[in-house]
Amino acid sequence: MATRILDALKTKGTHEVGNLSSWKVKTVANGAIVDATPIDNFLLVELGFNVEGERTCKVLSDVTKKSYLIAAQERRFMNEELVDFYNAVGERARIVVLEPEYTRFDTSAFTLNTGVAEVKNGLVAHFDPTTKKYILSSEGSPHADYAKAKAKFLVVADEDDLEYTVGKALVKLEVQEA
DSSP states (O other): OOOOOHHHOOOOOOOOOEEEOOOOBBEEEEEEEEHHHHHHTTEEEEEOTTTSSSSEEEOOOOTTTTOEEEOOOOOOOOOOGGGGOBBOOTTTOOOEEEOOOTOOEEEEEEEEOOOOOOOOOEEEEEEEETTTTHHHHHHHOOOTTTTTSSEEEEEEEEEESSSOOOSSSOOOEEEEOO
């Protein structure tokens, strides 16, 4: 006989994963409450306020808006894998301020632009609010939205350069513009 709990224990998560790799990062004081829909870690968010005056966050809606990185700390209680974690609506999350040429992070939320066959150092990237992924492009022919994106990134490593993986392919991005 099956149970909902047993199914939950056997089902592997599909959430995006990542890792902060800057020595120190600046964070928004007291974080922000996830508003409207759940958000995977290491995506870009925009900030706002609710009716009580508390800071809120939601997935970035437009590449021209100021953005921040959601990077809540995972607390494991039952040996969960990192792909099982996400930021639920109503939870307070850690929000990282993007600093050019300093903030670096790994993320599994990426896709390759047309004409890019493999992840390699020197590619450029921006966050696509529609797919909720970073689009990696060659510097010579970036994605159409790259030029107008407020937050721009440089690929500085791929999974082959990392000492470990977290269940998904990762790419390391460095903030170039914020």
